[in-house]
Amino acid sequence: MTTVLDILDKGTAYLEKRGIAEARRNMQMLVAHQLDCTRMALYLRFDEPMDESDLEPLREALKKRGEGVPVQHLIGSVFFRNHEFACDARALIPRPETEELAEWLTKNVKLADDARILDMGCGSGVLGVSLAHDFPKASVLLADVSSDALALARENAERNGINNVDWVESDLFAAIPTDSTFDLIVANLPYVPEGEAVSREVRHDPALALFSGKDGLDLIRRFVPELANRLNPGGTVALEIGHEQSAEVEALLKGSGLTDVLTLNDLSGIPRFPIARKA
Template sequence: MKTILETLDSGTQWLEKKGVDDARRNMQLLLCHQLDCSKIQLYTRFDEPMSEESLIPLRGMLKRRGNREPLQHILGTVEFYMRDFYTDSRALIPRPETEELCEIVLKQLSPVAPSKILDMGTGSGVIGITLALEYGSQSKVSCVDISEDALELAQKNITSNGAENCAVQRSNLFEGLDSKYDLIVANLPYVPEVDRSSLAAELTYDPDIALYSGKDGLDIIREFIQKCQSSLEAGGTIALEIGIHQNVEVEKLLANEGFSDIKTFPDLSGIYRFPTARWSGN
């Protein structure tokens, strides 16, 4: 019977052969999930034997990961801004860069709680829920998406995180929205269609509607920028997440539509990823 350490080592080697990046960390997290323990607790149990009862479901999870199904889908949750969120194939898996977007909004763009916030293209709801909980009850957040499946997942996360000042609504961008907002945050699809074949295998498990947006990746963002003014209060702000090398074009789009105070913040890798702007109301 294999020990936990032997299982960790053999599983890591198998994932490496399957081309999984950071294979040992993946195997550690699968073991922690199966054994219901923390990583530190796992280290203290290395000499314990693995029971067949535990190995059977672990083999199933390992096979799924070897087929490049995202680790987050297998575990069913992901940590985002120090909270746990459900995640699955109904919406884009929350990325660390999007945590940076929330940080910019909370610490630099709008340190004082806005009254009404719109999370456009909410997906699993992580941005809207994070802002709702960080700002508190003085802010009301609308989590909007075109996908009913994504909204079901967002509602599940709203409930599990107790975000009572958050509500979901289905809309194709701003169709049917009759409110004006002080802050609109959006992580919309921005991957060019031409990049489809070059993306990591794990991204094939994300819904296409959450990833791709025309030849240069900016079709939906263009439409968003052209239409969002009617949903912004005078002096209201927007914050976006975009892809690599898209900031110059997005800044031009914002300027052409009459936005001011346009600035794009870099992510931790130095990529200019987060355009922000203010709407004067003119």
């Protein structure tokens, strides 16, 4: 008889041998998903026998995880700021750093009831949809060059009951009317330098959502000069960037005429979030 605890222990050992970080947590997520319960509920079910009908799909998922398929793709969802979002290969897997940015914006940016927010390069929509939830009277536009990503973002808005959002397929501002201006613009654009090695899990993300030229800043160089014309007076822009990119991005923001430019550190101490305002 194989119990829940047995499969947790064996699966953890299997993943550890294959170099999977946080193997125990990954295994808990897979088992909890298969049993349709929370990870915490597993502690009350350690001695419960597992039926073969659960073990067979779990073995297949475990094999794929050992090969580097992200656990978020295997369970099909991810939690971001207490909301559950669908997660698959159509868009970047949400990173904890992006969650930090969403928290900071909600606590520190003051918006009028009729504010307009733009999430540029929205991917799965976690940032824009979360802001639409936190600023329920604002109008939020989610933009992405990928129709697949936009479809996923739409699903996630519907999944979380968010109605104050709209979508546009656009290469940066190309398809956004020139008279459309915003009080808050957020952007987690691709920033990985082309040719840089990434983990086998990250390789399952769309290349379109990862890489941006030799130093990772090609898209940001195209994006920033437009900001002064797209922000309302007093409006804020917030970006997410890679390590060792803050100095150049700050210079771009200042060169575009924005003020109060600074870069916030993430919880690991990396300068991660450039912030600026339009005077």
